[in-house]
Amino acid sequence: MDTLSYRTVMANKATVTKEWVVIDATDQVLGRLSSQVAKMLRGKHKPNYTPHVDCGDNVIIINAEKVRLTGRKLTDKEYVRHTGFPGGQRFATPKDMLSRKPIWVIEHAVKGMLPKNRLANAVFRNLYVYAGNEHPHEAQKPKQIDLSTIK
Numbered sequence: 001m002d003t004l005s006y007r008t009v010m011a012n013k014a015t016v017t018k019e020w021v022v023i024d025a026t027d028q029v030l031g032r033l034s035s036q037v038a039k040m041l042r043g044k045h046k047p048n049y050t051p052h053v054d055c056g057d058n059v060i061i062i063n064a065e066k067v068r069l070t071g072r073k074l075t076d077k078e079y080v081r082h083t084g085f086p087g088g089q090r091f092a093t094p095k096d097m098l099s100r101k102p103i104w105v106i107e108h109a110v111k112g113m114l115p116k117n118r119l120a121n122a123v124f125r126n127l128y129v130y131a132g133n134e135h136p137h138e139a140q141k142p143k144q145i146d147l148s149t150i151k
Contacts, residue, residue: 009048010050010053011043011048011049011050011053011055012050012053013053013054015048016043016048016053016054016055018055018056018057018058018126019057019058019142019143020057020058020060020137020140020141020142020143021040021057021058021059021060021142021143021144021145022060022061022062022135022142022143022144022145023036023037023059023060023061023062023145023147024061024062024063024144025061025062025063025064025066025067025106026063026066027066027068028067028068028147029067029068029069029070030067030068030069030094030105030106030109031109032147033061033067033106033109033147034106034109034110034112034113035113036147036150037059037061037106037110037127038110038113038114040056040057040059041056041057041059041110041114041123041124041126041127042055042056042114042123043055043056043057044056045150052119054119054122054123054126056123056126057126058126058127058128058137058140058142059126059127059128060128060129060130060135060137060142061106061127061128061129061130062130062132062133062134062135063130063131063132063133064102064103064105064106064129064130064131065098065102065131065132067098067102067105067106069094073094074093074094074095074098075093075094075095076093077093077094078091078092078093079091079092079093079094079097079108102131103129103130103131106129107127107129110124110127111124
């Protein structure tokens, strides 16, 4: 057997096939949803995954305000930010953020699960989150994905 005939296939920008998928966040647990979405954005669910190439799908998440948090995280978890001024540390709970900016909660969770580099910034631009049931990407003919069937 000629072992040199087995080559590792490395995807590049020209050979990558990107799809559009829609995920409904209604009654989905935030962490589990975010980890699946991060995996799809990176392309780790595809057989031609290449770590240094954006080979993931374009993911549309609808009904972001209906996402679920388990336990007491809705009131006990805190998002911390700083304004940059002395004494400018600000705290917010997921309950506050879901009422004010439901899109931000999912984006924050997914971004935290991506690597911290330039490729992750490019991959994160393939995520589209919407609070309601409507989205403006019907022209791309996205596939509806049920996360309970994906492992």
